[in-house]
Amino acid sequence: MNQDFDLTPDPRVLQMLGEINLHQWRCLAELIDNSIDGFLHAARSGSPVDAPEIGVSLPTADNEDARVVVKDNGPGMSFDLLENAVKAGWSGNSPLSSLGLFGMGFNIATARLGLVTEVWTSRAGDPEEVGVRIDLNDLRATGNFKVPRQTRAKPDHNAHGTTIVITGLKPDQRAYLARSNNQKTIRKHLSRAYSSLLGKSEAGKIRLMVGGTRLSPRRHCVWNEERTVSYPDGTVARAVEMIDIKLAPRRYCTHCMRTLAPSEEKCPTGSPSCQIVETERRIHGWIGLQRYLHNTEFGIDFIRNGRKIEISNKDLFSWSDGETSEVEYPTDDQRNRGRFVGEIHIDHCRVSYTKDRFERDDPAWNEMVRIVRGEGPLRPIVAKQRGYAGNDSPLYRLYQAFRRSSPQGKNGLWSRVLVVRDNDRAQQMAELFEADDPDYLTDERWWQLVQEQDKEVLGDxxxxxxxxxxxxxFVDDDATPADGEGTPPESEPEPEPPAPPPPxxxxxxxxxxxxxxxxxxxxxxxxxxxxxxxxxxxxxxxxxxxxxxxxxxxxxxxxxxxxxxxxxxxxxxxxxxxxxxxxxxxxxxxxxxxxxxxxxxxxxxxxxxxxCVDTRLDPQEIIALATSVLGDIARAIPTMAEVSGEKLYEELEDGEKATIARRMANRDVPDHKPVIKEGRFWEYADLESLRKLFNRRPEMFFDGRFWNDGYSAIDFGNDGVTEQARRGVLARYDAYFGDAIWLANQSPSDVDRASRDVVIRATCSVRLLKSDTAD
Incomplete structure (x- = not known):
C-alpha cells in the first residue's frame, strides 16, 4: 500500500526559531521590514499610501502585562495573504527588490520576543479586520499548526493597515525592553539601519515612531565631499570618494535566491519551481572621513534595498592572502582609533537568513571588495613586495592620503590629514551635529580648528x-547714545564728534x-x-x-x-x-x-x-608612539635601501638572525625566504639591530629618503670639517634612537617611575624620529 509521509513540522519548531540569537532591534526590524514592503508594493502597483507611518510601542515596565506592538497604515492583507504571511518559510516578496526575504523573519522575531502573537489587518473598504492568534504553548500542546481565523468590527471602513501585538514576553526580553537606556539604543540602531528609507523612498517619506519618538535618519558626521587636500607633487586627495559602478546583468533564480554563474544556463538545483530572471546589478555609495576618531564608531555600512544589513563593518580594512589575515587600518594611531566610514549599496548580494550579514561566499561580495578596495594590500610597500600594482580603488586612494591620525613629519600640517588634534573636542562637536545644531551641521567648525593648528606649526x-x-x-563705554536719548535742542547744533577709534x-x-x-x-x-x-x-x-x-x-x-x-x-x-x-x-x-x-x-x-589630553604624559600612549615610529622606520627600509634584502641580512650577527627567525615563527610566517629577499625582515628584528643598521648605513635615511636633514649632501669643501659635521648629525639621531628604544622597551609602570624630565626628553626624541617624507 502506497502511503505519503506527513512532513508537517512539529509546532516546537516555531519555539526553536525563537532560540536564534537575534538582537532586539533586529527583531523589531524584521517586523518593520514587512510594513515597509507593504508601502513599497502599494507604490509600485500605482496605489501609494498617503503619509506612510509605522509605530512601535515598547514596554514601559517589567511586568507580565508588558507587550510589544508594531502598527502601520499600510495597504493591509486579505485572509489568504495573512495566512501565508504568518506561515514559516513562505514569502510572497520579490527577493530582488523587497526587504522581506526568506519568509522566516516574522516567525524568528516574534518567537524570540514572546510566546503569543496576534496579527490584525484590513484593507480600505473591508467591513471588518481579520486576525490570527499564535500561542506557541497552545500549538505545542495540540501538536498541530491549526489556529482559527478571527474577525472584529472596524469602525471606519476606509481605514487600512496591520497591527502585530506580542505578549507573554520572555523574562529576559521583557527586562531588556523596559529599560529606557536600552530603548534609546534600539532607536539609535533603527534610525541608522533605515536612514536611507526614512529620508526618501519609492513609497515617499516614511514616518517611523519608536516608543513615542519619531526617528530621523542617522547621518554620518563626515567632512564635506568637496573638501580636498593638494600635495606638492600635484596629486589631490578627496575627503569623500563617491562610488557608482554598473555591472553586467546576471541570471538569477528567484526560487532558490541565488545568482547563476555566467556558464550556467539553468539553476543547478533543477527544481520545477525555479524561475530564472535577468537582474541588473549595481554597486554604489561612498566612503569618506569622519570628523572625529573613535575606537569602535567607524567602518562601512553595507546596504540591501535601503536597509543597512551590516553597520560599521571593518572587513575591508584587513587583507588576506588565503592563509593569514592582517589588519591594515587603523595601525598608525597610538590608541587604535579609526575614522574611515561609508555606505555601500549591494542589493544583488545574498544575505544570511537572519539578515545581519552578507554571505561572503557569494561571488557578488568578492566583486564588491575588488571595486571598493582592490585586490592587493592597501599598504603600498607590502603591495609592491607581493607583486600587486596599479591599485586605484576608492579605499586605496583614501588610505594613502588619510590613514594617519596626525601629520607625517616633524613639521607636518594638520590640514594635510584633516584631523582635529583635540579629538575629545571633535567628538563633543559631533554630538552637537547629532542633535541637529545648525552651527555644527557643516564641517566649518572643524576646519577652523585645523587651520588654527596649522598656524601653530608654521609659527604664524x-x-x-x-x-x-x-x-x-567688550564695547566702548562712550558709544553713541540711541536715537532720541540726550539729543540737544536744534537751536544749539552739537559739534561733529570725532571719528571713533578703530576696533x-x-x-x-x-x-x-x-x-x-x-x-x-x-x-x-x-x-x-x-x-x-x-x-x-x-x-x-x-x-x-x-x-x-x-x-x-x-x-x-x-x-x-x-x-x-x-x-x-x-x-x-x-x-x-x-x-x-x-x-x-x-x-x-x-x-x-x-x-x-x-x-x-x-x-x-x-x-x-x-x-589637557594632548600634553598628558600617558605611559601607554607614549610607549605606543615609540613603537609605532620605530615600526615605521623598519617598514620603510626596503624602499630606502640601495642594496638587496639578502645583502642587508648577511650583515647581521648570528644572534640577530636568530631573533628574526624566532619572531617569524611566532607570527606564523609561512615562508621566510621571500621576506628576507624583499627586505621585510626588519619588521621582525630587534630594535637595537635597527639602530645598528642606521649607524652602518646612515646615507639610507637622510637627504629626503626618510628625514630631510642632510648627510651625504653635507660638503664644507674640507674633508675633515665635512666628516665632523656628518658625525654630529649621526650622533644626534643616534641619541634619538636610544631614547625611542628605551621608551619602547618600558612597561607603563616603568615609565611611571621614571623622572618627568627623562620621559619628556624621550617623548621629544620619538617625535623627532618621525619621517619628513611622504610614503
Missing amino acids: TPGDAGDTPLPAG PVRHQLYELSRKYVHPTFRVEYDVQAYAVEPDDPDLPSGLPWVLKLDDVATRTYGFLVDAAHDVFRSTTMTPLDGLLTELTHRTVEFLRGQSQDPSVAGVLADFRRQY
Missing part, C-alpha cells in the same frame, strides 16, 4: 581679525572657544576666546589675559589673551593653562560654602585631566 602670529566680531560685553585687532582662538564643564560639579562655562594685542583696551595693562562674563543670560564668557606675553615663553605655561586657572577660581568661588566646598587644587586637577 594671529593676524588681523578683519571681520571677526568683537565679543559681546582693536582680535583673532578668535577656535581651539579654546568651547563649552567647559567640570566633570564632577557640572559647572558650565561657554567661552569665546580671542588673541589680542598688549594694548587692547579691555586687557588690563601688563596682564597676559582676562576672563569676563559677556552675557549673563547665556553665561557666555570672553577670554582675551596676549599670546606674546612673557609668561608664555615657557614649556609649562600656555593660554589654555591660563584659562583653566580662571575657570578653577570661578568654580571654587561659585561652590564656596556649599556642601562640596572644593579646593583649588582638586578643581584645577579635574579641569586639566579633562581638557
Whole structure:
C-alpha cells in the first residue's frame, strides 16, 4: 500500500526559531521590514499610501502585562495573504527588490520576543479586520499548526493597515525592553539601519515612531565631499570618494535566491519551481572621513534595498592572502582609533537568513571588495613586495592620503590629514551635529580648528581679525547714545564728534572657544576666546589675559589673551593653562560654602585631566608612539635601501638572525625566504639591530629618503670639517634612537617611575624620529 509521509513540522519548531540569537532591534526590524514592503508594493502597483507611518510601542515596565506592538497604515492583507504571511518559510516578496526575504523573519522575531502573537489587518473598504492568534504553548500542546481565523468590527471602513501585538514576553526580553537606556539604543540602531528609507523612498517619506519618538535618519558626521587636500607633487586627495559602478546583468533564480554563474544556463538545483530572471546589478555609495576618531564608531555600512544589513563593518580594512589575515587600518594611531566610514549599496548580494550579514561566499561580495578596495594590500610597500600594482580603488586612494591620525613629519600640517588634534573636542562637536545644531551641521567648525593648528606649526602670529566680531560685553563705554536719548535742542547744533577709534585687532582662538564643564560639579562655562594685542583696551595693562562674563543670560564668557606675553615663553605655561586657572577660581568661588566646598587644587586637577589630553604624559600612549615610529622606520627600509634584502641580512650577527627567525615563527610566517629577499625582515628584528643598521648605513635615511636633514649632501669643501659635521648629525639621531628604544622597551609602570624630565626628553626624541617624507 502506497502511503505519503506527513512532513508537517512539529509546532516546537516555531519555539526553536525563537532560540536564534537575534538582537532586539533586529527583531523589531524584521517586523518593520514587512510594513515597509507593504508601502513599497502599494507604490509600485500605482496605489501609494498617503503619509506612510509605522509605530512601535515598547514596554514601559517589567511586568507580565508588558507587550510589544508594531502598527502601520499600510495597504493591509486579505485572509489568504495573512495566512501565508504568518506561515514559516513562505514569502510572497520579490527577493530582488523587497526587504522581506526568506519568509522566516516574522516567525524568528516574534518567537524570540514572546510566546503569543496576534496579527490584525484590513484593507480600505473591508467591513471588518481579520486576525490570527499564535500561542506557541497552545500549538505545542495540540501538536498541530491549526489556529482559527478571527474577525472584529472596524469602525471606519476606509481605514487600512496591520497591527502585530506580542505578549507573554520572555523574562529576559521583557527586562531588556523596559529599560529606557536600552530603548534609546534600539532607536539609535533603527534610525541608522533605515536612514536611507526614512529620508526618501519609492513609497515617499516614511514616518517611523519608536516608543513615542519619531526617528530621523542617522547621518554620518563626515567632512564635506568637496573638501580636498593638494600635495606638492600635484596629486589631490578627496575627503569623500563617491562610488557608482554598473555591472553586467546576471541570471538569477528567484526560487532558490541565488545568482547563476555566467556558464550556467539553468539553476543547478533543477527544481520545477525555479524561475530564472535577468537582474541588473549595481554597486554604489561612498566612503569618506569622519570628523572625529573613535575606537569602535567607524567602518562601512553595507546596504540591501535601503536597509543597512551590516553597520560599521571593518572587513575591508584587513587583507588576506588565503592563509593569514592582517589588519591594515587603523595601525598608525597610538590608541587604535579609526575614522574611515561609508555606505555601500549591494542589493544583488545574498544575505544570511537572519539578515545581519552578507554571505561572503557569494561571488557578488568578492566583486564588491575588488571595486571598493582592490585586490592587493592597501599598504603600498607590502603591495609592491607581493607583486600587486596599479591599485586605484576608492579605499586605496583614501588610505594613502588619510590613514594617519596626525601629520607625517616633524613639521607636518594638520590640514594635510584633516584631523582635529583635540579629538575629545571633535567628538563633543559631533554630538552637537547629532542633535541637529545648525552651527555644527557643516564641517566649518572643524576646519577652523585645523587651520588654527596649522598656524601653530608654521609659527604664524594671529593676524588681523578683519571681520571677526568683537565679543559681546567688550564695547566702548562712550558709544553713541540711541536715537532720541540726550539729543540737544536744534537751536544749539552739537559739534561733529570725532571719528571713533578703530576696533582693536582680535583673532578668535577656535581651539579654546568651547563649552567647559567640570566633570564632577557640572559647572558650565561657554567661552569665546580671542588673541589680542598688549594694548587692547579691555586687557588690563601688563596682564597676559582676562576672563569676563559677556552675557549673563547665556553665561557666555570672553577670554582675551596676549599670546606674546612673557609668561608664555615657557614649556609649562600656555593660554589654555591660563584659562583653566580662571575657570578653577570661578568654580571654587561659585561652590564656596556649599556642601562640596572644593579646593583649588582638586578643581584645577579635574579641569586639566579633562581638557589637557594632548600634553598628558600617558605611559601607554607614549610607549605606543615609540613603537609605532620605530615600526615605521623598519617598514620603510626596503624602499630606502640601495642594496638587496639578502645583502642587508648577511650583515647581521648570528644572534640577530636568530631573533628574526624566532619572531617569524611566532607570527606564523609561512615562508621566510621571500621576506628576507624583499627586505621585510626588519619588521621582525630587534630594535637595537635597527639602530645598528642606521649607524652602518646612515646615507639610507637622510637627504629626503626618510628625514630631510642632510648627510651625504653635507660638503664644507674640507674633508675633515665635512666628516665632523656628518658625525654630529649621526650622533644626534643616534641619541634619538636610544631614547625611542628605551621608551619602547618600558612597561607603563616603568615609565611611571621614571623622572618627568627623562620621559619628556624621550617623548621629544620619538617625535623627532618621525619621517619628513611622504610614503
